[in-house]
Amino acid sequence: MKSSANTIFAMIMCLLLISSYGCKKDDKDLSAKEAIENENVVAVGCPKTEYRDWKTSEYVLPYPMxxxxxxxxSHCGGSFHSIDGPDQFAVDFAMDIGQTITAVREGIVVHVEESGIDGEFPNNLVVIEHEDGTFAQYMHLTQNGALVEKGDKIEQGQNIGLSGNTGLxxxxxxxxxxxxxxSFHYPYTSIPVTFRNTSPNERSLAAGYRYTAFDY
Ligand SMILES: [Zn+2]
Incomplete structure (x- = not known):
């Protein structure tokens, strides 16, 4: 039952790819030939992008184990944000309002906005700077949904916010x-990331799939 549902989903994904890219048979960058073995997850991702080995990624999923x-x-394949836009490598997780969000990596909080009301602006977010100067940005948090303050040092996996529906x-x-x-301000430049504590994600997470946060 599960595998037939996955097969149907894969067909839908392929149709989406065909409509998006022309799905040329000889295009090695497209995902059809790169499906991850034994997982039935279509390996999507942006063409010509190098994704770090997910098994040794410094990132974990942004929610509790x-x-x-x-x-x-997700990125480029199937349902994605934009190609070559600031959010090219962003990932959306469907979460009801008030779910706990955790830090994907350790760092320092450099920006907090939590005054927005769900369904309205501004967009509430927490921004955490990592030791290499990159930033993790967690957006659309609920009103007063930041559990940290600017300047706080954050451990990987620490609770940092509550999901919501603010901004766009x-x-x-x-x-x-x-x-x-x-600068972490929009228009920023996004970076592709993979996650080590979930199922295989060679080219990051695929839209249309659920990912469970494992122990790490
Ligand atoms: Zn998004």
Whole structure:
């Protein structure tokens, strides 16, 4: 039952790829030939992008161990944010309002906005700077949904916020993006990341799949 549902989903993904890219048979960058063995997850991701080995990634999923959420938008393949736009490598996780969000990596909180009301602006977010100067940005948090303050030192996996529906969310979800060092303000430049504490994600997470956070 599960595998037939996955097969149907893979067909839908392929149709989406065909409509997005023309799905040329000889295009090695497209995902159809790169499906991860034994997982039935279509390995999506942006063409010509190098993704770090997920098994040794410094990143873990942005929610507590044992929890599982659906990715609704990811990178380039299937349902994605934008190609070559600031949010090219962002990932959306469908989350009801008030779910716990955790730090993907340790760092220092450099920006907090939590005054927004769900369904309205501003977009609430927590931004954490990592030791290499990159930033993790956790967006659309609920009102007063920041559990940390500017200047706080954050451990990996620490609770940092509560999900919501503020800013340009459209529906409750976490918009997660890692951005290059320098300025974290929009329009930033996003960076592709993979996650070590979940199922195989060679080219990061695929839209339309649920990912469970494992122990790490
Ligand atoms: Zn998003």
């Amino acid at each position: 044992g929890q599982s959420y659906m990715v609704t938008l 969310a459209g529906f409750p979800h976490l918009h997660f993006v890692v951005t290059e060092k320098g």
